[in-house]
Amino acid sequence: MHALVVGGNGFIGSHLVDGLLARGQQVTILDIQERRWDAMPAAARFIRGDIGDPYLIREALIGVDVVYHLAWTTIHEIANRDPAADVQSNLAPAIRLIEACQGASNPRLVFISSGGTVYGPARQLPIPETHPRNPINAYGVSKLAVEKYLQMYNHISGLDYAVLRPSVPYGPRQNPLGRQGAINVFLHRVAHGLPVTIWGDGSVSRDFFYISDLVDALIACGEQPLGEERTFNIGGREEISLNRALVVVQRTVGRTAIIDSQPARRFDAPRIVLDTTLARQTLNWQPRVDFEEGVARTWDWIRATFP
Template sequence: MNIVITGGNGFIGSHLLLQLAARGDALTVIDRGAPRSDIDWTGIRYLQGSFDDTTLLTRALEGADLVYHLASTTVPGTANLDPVADVQGNLLGTLALVNAMHQAGCERLVYLSSGGTVYGDLDLEKVDEQAPTRPISSYGIVKLAIERYLLMHERTGSLKPVILRASNPYGARQGKLGLQGLVSTAIDRISSGLPLQIWGDGSAVRDYVYICDLVELMEKAGFSTLCGVYNAGSGHGTSVRQIIDEVAGALNMQPKLEHVSARAFDVSRVVLDVSRASRDFAWYPRTELTAGIRATVQAFQSA
């Protein structure tokens, strides 16, 4: 199969890339950055540039059977700073991608949305795909708008999309600059003996999914014939403070914590119900949190 991955050089994209490469598929990556040095790119076509570049897209999509759209020009912590750029880079960029897919005759798309932001603050123990969507950040609003456009194209028969609302993935090769990814940031700061900032009191609850489990779902979803919206998480909630304790335990070090004011765009709790994905794709997250964090610590220490 001929597969295109936007953002294939990133944390999630690189794991998906290796998973698909093991299958023997023909792979094309579109990414703004230079190829990372910890991946063997032999046999993989790498196109450096933006996913809304029509000339680049024409080259990338020729003969494509499936597109994984993972690229994003923002993260939750930066999108609110410039909502116009968020809309231009992500919403309009995705519409350009969809148009290029239509021109190339490629209908199958897997879009990585955000289970952590599209629902907003709901007073629910777990949220399933039928829960209200009330995003409180530009990141979540734009992700949801992209979802709606993709579903519109499904109704008109021009696209066969699977939308995966991913929770908070973690694992090897995740960035550690603090913009996104509590686990990797905590590993980096605690192991370096540096203070770790906590937004609020550390009680915010999130759903953390190990990268290998998420990538397994992405593969199953892409190679299925199903369309629609699916939650992609662990199905379990963990507070920020619990994550820090798990990381500190794996490192056998005491964390230095620095509490700062909570951010207005952070939801207080979101835990995903993943039963629909489990049923339709015969998938379920298998990696328990402690084991996943210890594996991530080992990967960071050996990098």
């Protein structure tokens, strides 16, 4: 099998590439940047460029069986500041990629959506895939729009696709110096005696899960036959508040956090815990790494990379 990983040098993409190569698959990476934290695998073909380049996309799709679309240029906060730019830099290129796939050999297109944003405030917990989709930030609106385009093209022309709605993955190679990825940011800042920002009272909760569990789900979506069910929640084993996550981080690092308390953000849904029953039944998937173990593995990487 030949896989094209769009955004294959980022946090999720680099782990997916490693997982695909370990399974003996042929891998092409399309990304605007090289790997940041480790060396590019020699076995992977790397095409440097933008998903918005139609000629590059057509070249990258030659002989491909499955496309993983992981590239996204914004986070929640940035998307809210300029929704029009978010549409231009993310939604429009995704539509062009969908159209290019139809012009190629109709590979399966696996899209990473966002279980943390497309649903909006939870009406029930855990949240099933059938829960109303009412995103409260621009990031979630754009992700949901891509889902709708995939469904439309499937109906019109038989596009083969799958959608993953992950909760909050974390692990090695996620930038701990940025504004996204609470676990990695917490670990780095606690270790270096820097203030940790807590928005609101810290009760905001998610089902955090380790990156290897997301890779397993992505590969399953790319390899397994699918019927009518093509959208899957992916998350962790339990609901974890930011307060509890910080307790585990402090225990792992062996230092006490300096807390920077800030007002709650209106675009953060208070609680997101996903029902992953459909993925368990259809993809034979389940999360394998518990939270404490995942934090410990991530800490090992951070202290080796950012001494």
